[in-house]
Amino acid sequence: METKLFRWAAILTVLALALIVVTIVATAIGPANISVDKVTLIILSDIVSKIPFLSGQVHITKTWTDGEAGIIMLVRLPRVILALLVGATLAVAGTAAQAIFKNPMADPYILGVSSGAAFGAALVITFGLYTITLTIPLGLLDIKFGAIQLGALTGGLLATFLVFNIGRAGSKLPIETVILSGIAVSAFFSAITSFLMYIGGHSLSQVVYWVMGALWSADWNGIWLMLPTALIGCVIIMAFSRDLNMLLLGDEPASHLGTNVSIVKAGILALMSLITAAAVSVSGIIGFVGLIIPHMMRLIVGPDHRILIPSSILMGAMFLTAADTFSRMVIQPTEIPVGIITALIGAPFFVYLLSRKKKGVA
Amino acid sequence: MLDIERISFNYGTAKVLEGITFRAGRGECIGIIGPNGSGKSTLLKTLSKVLRPSSGRVVLCDKELERYSSKELARHMAVVPQDTNIDFDFTCLEVVLMGRNPHMGRFELEGKRELDIAGECMILTSTWHLRERPFSEVSGGERQRVIIARALAQEPAVLLLDEPVSHLDINHQIEILDLVERLKGQRGLVVMIVLHDLNLAARYCDRLMLLYENKILATGSPAEVLTHEYIGQAFRANVVIRKHPLTGFLYVTLLNALEAQEPATGKAVHVVCGAGTGTRLLFTLRSRGYNVTAGVLNVLDSDYDAAVQLSIKTVSEAPFSPITPESYARALDMMMRADAIVISDVPFGWGNLKNLQAVIEASGSKPVMLVENQNEERDFTGGEAARMLERIKASGAIIVKDDEALIEALGRQR
Numbered sequence: 057m058e059t060k061l062f063r064w065a066a067i068l069t070v071l072a073l074a075l076i077v078v079t080i081v082a083t084a085i086g087p088a089n090i091s092v093d094k095v096t097l098i099i100l101s102d103i104v105s106k107i108p109f110l111s112g113q114v115h116i117t118k119t120w121t122d123g124e125a126g127i128i129m130l131v132r133l134p135r136v137i138l139a140l141l142v143g144a145t146l147a148v149a150g151t152a153a154q155a156i157f158k159n160p161m162a163d164p165y166i167l168g169v170s171s172g173a174a175f176g177a178a179l180v181i182t183f184g185l186y187t188i189t190l191t192i193p194l195g196l197l198d199i200k201f202g203a204i205q206l207g208a209l210t211g212g213l214l215a216t217f218l219v220f221n222i223g224r225a226g227s228k229l230p231i232e233t234v235i236l237s238g239i240a241v242s243a244f245f246s247a248i249t250s251f252l253m254y255i256g257g258h259s260l261s262q263v264v265y266w267v268m269g270a271l272w273s274a275d276w277n278g279i280w281l282m283l284p285t286a287l288i289g290c291v292i293i294m295a296f297s298r299d300l301n302m303l304l305l306g307d308e309p310a311s312h313l314g315t316n317v318s319i320v321k322a323g324i325l326a327l328m329s330l331i332t333a334a335a336v337s338v339s340g341i342i343g344f345v346g347l348i349i350p351h352m353m354r355l356i357v358g359p360d361h362r363i364l365i366p367s368s369i370l371m372g373a374m375f376l377t378a379a380d381t382f383s384r385m386v387i388q389p390t391e392i393p394v395g396i397i398t399a400l401i402g403a404p405f406f407v408y409l410l411s412r413k414k415k416g417v418a
Numbered sequence: 419m420l421d422i423e424r425i426s427f428n429y430g431t432a433k434v435l436e437g438i439t440f441r442a443g444r445g446e447c448i449g450i451i452g453p454n455g456s457g458k459s460t461l462l463k464t465l466s467k468v469l470r471p472s473s474g475r476v477v478l479c480d481k482e483l484e485r486y487s488s489k490e491l492a493r494h495m496a497v498v499p500q501d502t503n504i505d506f507d508f509t510c511l512e513v514v515l516m517g518r519n520p521h522m523g524r525f526e527l528e529g530k531r532e533l534d535i536a537g538e539c540m541i542l543t544s545t546w547h548l549r550e551r552p553f554s555e556v557s558g559g560e561r562q563r564v565i566i567a568r569a570l571a572q573e574p575a576v577l578l579l580d581e582p583v584s585h586l587d588i589n590h591q592i593e594i595l596d597l598v599e600r601l602k603g604q605r606g607l608v609v610m611i612v613l614h615d616l617n618l619a620a621r622y623c624d625r626l627m628l629l630y631e632n633k634i635l636a637t638g639s640p641a642e643v644l645t646h647e648y649i650g651q652a653f654r655a656n657v658v659i660r661k662h663p664l665t666g667f668l669y670v671t672l673l674n675a676l677e678a679q680e681p682a683t684g685k686a687v688h689v690v691c692g693a694g695t696g697t698r699l700l701f702t703l704r705s706r707g708y709n710v711t712a713g714v715l716n717v718l719d720s721d722y723d724a725a726v727q728l729s730i731k732t733v734s735e736a737p738f739s740p741i742t743p744e745s746y747a748r749a750l751d752m753m754m755r756a757d758a759i760v761i762s763d764v765p766f767g768w769g770n771l772k773n774l775q776a777v778i779e780a781s782g783s784k785p786v787m788l789v790e791n792q793n794e795e796r797d798f799t800g801g802e803a804a805r806m807l808e809r810i811k812a813s814g815a816i817i818v819k820d821d822e823a824l825i826e827a828l829g830r831q832r
Contacts, residue, residue, distance in 0.1 A: 061527065158505070160505075295524055295525065298519060298522070298524075301508075301516065302516060302519060304504060304505075304506050304508075305502070305504055305516070306502075308466075308468055308497075308499070309497070309499065309502065311466075311467075311468065311488055312466060312492060312495075312496065312497040313492055313516055313517065313519045313520065313568075313572070314488050314489035314490075314491070314492030314493070314519050314520030315488060315519070316487070316488045316489075317488075354506075358507060358508075359506035359507055359508055360508070360512065362527075
């Protein structure tokens with residue numbers, strides 16, 4: 057047991073260190089050349105200046121220009137942090153989905169969140185409903201929902217709600233009917249989205265770009281929405297990691313081992329859909345992160361969710377940040393939606409997994 | 419310990435269980451038997467709270483099952499299913515540690531205590547050497563032992579097993595059930611086990627519950643439940659139930675399904691046999707619907723036992739004794755009434771020679787059939803029996819080479 061705990065601690069430490077490196081490097085990379093040490097100092101001094109009792113004590117010599125600080129703090133850092141949060145959220149949601157559906161091919165969009173969100177976003181874009189916004193005042197800072205964001209969030213939650221209600225049998229959630237109703241609801245929303253794009257004319261390209269998933273609209277407002285979402289989602293799902301282990305054995309064995317199966321299943325699925333909808337609303341539909349990250353980590357750390365979930369969270373955050381950096385650098389001065397990059401890496405990986413599975417069968 | 423009080427269960431309008439009442443105590447192994455669809459698995463599912471009974475209640479350790487939380491119930495009751503497949507690569511030790519789940523807090527990690535208990539359970543079930551092996555890669559018998567170790571790690575008072583050996587080879591079946599029996603004694607468990615195999619049920623259970631058409635048909639010791647009548651009714655089968663001479667346990671042999679028995683032909687056949695030469699003949703003739711009589715046979719002769727099992731009217735004589743005039747007269751009477759007389763490939767000595775005498779006297783115009791394979795010496799009277807058999811053959815007896823040919827020849831008789 058001690059060796060296992062030591063192994064777990066080692067894995068998480070390595071991943072956390074790698075994540076910090078990736079974060080700083082990703083922030084440093086960009087058209088304007090700002091060195092890694094400057095980036096580190098800019099971020100540190102900003103943090104220090106925000107904490108009252110530290111600002112008088114610690115002094116960091118300013119070696120950068122105000123312009124450089126602006127690029128880092130207002131453009132690059134929000135984008136990197138948002139990538140971290142969205143990546144972590146998608147990874148934790150994917151891990152939960154794969155456990156609950158006992159299927160390594162499940163992903164966070166399995167309950168139709170993505171098509172519902174696409175429908176909501178397409179509705180806003182096609183009919184130009186940009187005036188509909190929502191501001192939640194929270195004292196120190198206000199969270200503002202843009203129209204597209206609001207549409208995507210509402211659409212995603214609507215689709216999930218429908219899937220739950222079609223799929224459930226009384227208080228039980230039979231996996232087969234939930235998956236099938238997910239497929240049905242997705243197909244329905246996709247059809248409407250296609251129709252909206254068809255009649256939309258000039259707004260077509262905008263919907264297409266949104267659906268591909270990108271982080272170029274990242275700002276601090278998006279971060280204030282995603283930060284609590286990601287935190288709550290990760291903590292609660294981690295708290296249920298032993299229950300998720302039990303669920304891998306099947307519903308009846310899990311209940312015989314003391315897991316309240318129907319409550320855990322419904323609760324985790326609802327939470328998973330909620331955090332996924334939030335992630336989609338700020339970033340569009342970024343595919344494959346929620347599918348391949350849990351899978352990859354399962355190969356490395358094993359199926360126990362107590363290590364699988366935290367390591368997937370770290371890896372998901374790292375992977376999306378790296379992919380997003382790549383997407384904005386690969387054909388400058390334009391950038392590719394990050395959803396294309398994740399799919400480009402994700403699809404071959406998926407094929408690799410399938411071929412492994414085939415070998416196992418043969 | 420475990421009280422089942424008037425449990426009924428309906429799937430929609432279909433009744434699956436009706437008025438099941440039963441009580442099981444510490445250190446008892448209760449076997450649940452019955453044909454497919456009689457409600458065995460449903461009963462086990464209501465006991466483990468997977469299904470809620472439509473009416474009635476289950477009381478476990480003086481508390482109603484309804485009032486247990488999932489976690490609390492898992493500390494009192496463990497379930498071993500028929501088969502367990504886990505697609506994910508947990509090691510056997512990790513699987514057994516999952517049995518500690520109901521005893522642990524949400525953020526608690528397995529400590530020394532958990533490991534000690536899991537290790538002890540794995541040693542008890544002889545699975546400790548498998549601890550680092552992936553669960554999905556061990557054999558069926560090993561897997562079932564690991565699952566039993568997991569169940570024990572829950573430290574339950576009640577152990578439910580749903581056909582735990584149906585997918586295993588016979589050596590593993592005995593191994594698993596021996597283990598359950600030993601653990602029952604050591605830990606004072608209440609064991610409720612669904613078994614398909616009546617012989618295993620007779621061997622390992624203290625009491626049996628026979629379910630038939632969703633109700634309890636019989637409960638009690640194996641000897642009280644495993645009777646020709648109850649098993650015949652529940653399984654629609656004709657069975658022989660005996661004590662095994664070597665093990666002393668009851669064992670059930672299936673003769674045929676009741677449906678397979680042919681209607682009575684109304685024809686009477688008397689069989690002269692002995693020393694096991696007529697056992698199969700008696701059974702075959704009986705299941706073909708003939709009205710069979712037999713004799714004279716000595717008590718303790720295996721043919722005599724067969725005749726008794728098959729409820730065939732038999733003239734009998736004390737063990738190792740020659741045929742008395744009274745028995746002779748009764749056997750002759752039976753032969754006179756029969757439509758045909760059959761002589762099996764039985765050897766003749768001075769003890770049973772009079773049977774041939776009776777055949778000669780009774781035959782007259784009625785058909786006589788002889789089974790003769792000529793491979794073995796059958797005359798132990800120094801020529802007397804051979805002479806009499808020749809005489810029977812001379813007066814038109816039909817000679818056949820085996821039982822099958824005899825049945826066929828008999829079928830051709832008008």
